[in-house]
Amino acid sequence: MRKRKEDNPFKKIPTILFPEELMNKAYNRAEKAADKLRKSTIGLSLYKSRVIEEQKVRTATSVIADYLLNIVKKTPSIDNLNPFYREILEILIDSDEFKKSLGALHWASQLVRKLGNTYSRKIRRAKTPQEASKIRREFFGRVSSILKQIYPNLACIAVAREKLKNIPTVKDVPTVVIAGYPNVGKSSLLRKLTDAKPEVNSYPFTTKGLNVGYSHYGIQFIDTPGILDRPIYERNDIELHAVVALNYLADGIIYVIDPTEYCGYPIDEQLNLLNEIMETFNIPIIVAINKIDVDESEYRENLEKVEKFLREKGIKNVVKISTEKDINLDILKRKVVEIVKES
Ligand SMILES: Nc1nc2c(ncn2[C@@H]2O[C@H](COP(=O)(O)OP(=O)(O)OP(=O)(O)O)[C@@H](O)[C@H]2O)c(=O)[nH]1
Incomplete structure (x- = not known):
């Protein structure tokens, strides 16, 4: 099970x-x-x-x-x-x-x-x-x-x-975990995908707490600051258990990439983490390329790198979004529902 x-x-x-x-x-x-x-x-x-x-x-x-x-x-x-x-x-x-x-x-x-x-x-x-x-x-x-x-x-x-x-009961509903480096827009995305203000629960996974939000279409979204936001090989024992626990819990993962690098993390590092997550989790992944409201000329090279990487890895579930300007969030929601159904 x-x-x-x-x-x-x-x-x-x-x-x-x-x-x-x-x-x-x-x-x-x-x-x-x-x-x-x-x-x-x-x-x-x-x-x-x-x-x-x-x-x-x-x-x-x-x-x-x-x-x-x-x-x-x-x-x-x-x-x-x-x-x-x-x-x-x-x-x-x-x-x-x-x-x-x-x-x-x-x-x-x-x-x-x-x-x-x-x-x-x-x-x-x-x-x-x-x-x-x-x-x-x-x-x-x-x-x-x-x-x-x-x-x-x-x-x-x-x-x-x-x-x-006091471990919060994570509801027995389809669950999607949001991963990606800090500041790529995970919490903003969680807010946009869910209806009410996400609950921030203290969790043994991380000192930062775990944000859980529920959508009206019956999917639970979990943002995991401190866990899936930097290389897994840097994790200590406790955090590795947390990664495994998430593996049991998630039906799908949204991996958020910030090609603008405004988040402060180079695109290569962001792609490495995506690679690691794909190797660690045997769960369908959707890649959300965020912040596309920013003028593309600023990050075209990075975008090309991302697209090449995704092609090479055969990742087809990709959506370019802007959480801030509400671009393509409906397409992302549809994709989420699809992968959860498959899972
Ligand atoms: N231009 C632009 N900025 C965005 C977008 N989404 C998020 N941001 C900005 O990116 C910054 C980080 O957003 P968060 O949602 O806090 O990112 P996070 O990944 O949850 O960050 P942590 O909680 O630190 O892991 C904020 O200043 C947001 O305003 C977007 O679509 N476009």
């Missing part, structure tokens, strides 16, 4: 309670349950205290074991994760530690349940109310030390949750 098919799966991870908070929750619930029984149970004091202490143990067991198991169940399994999100996860957290931590929570949940059964049985055999209460205290002590043992694992999941839950 190449494309993401679900919303941000990390949003489902429940809030992580730390050992002390979880123990407090278990104590409180156990006390409440015991209170109810105190009022409703009649009988000799030994029988009554056994029933009450057992209730405390059982309530605490289910609070803690269910809570831990719920985290494990609601946390997406890395192996089944859509590749787009898996790449993001690799960027943000140590996935081995994440897996190990989930394993630890599962282990702790089962152990607490087992202890709950063992100690409940012990309480039923207690010879005095004091003994029943001592056994219950011992149970709480053991559970507390299990939770302390998994403290680093809870912390790992909590950190992962914080980092992952």
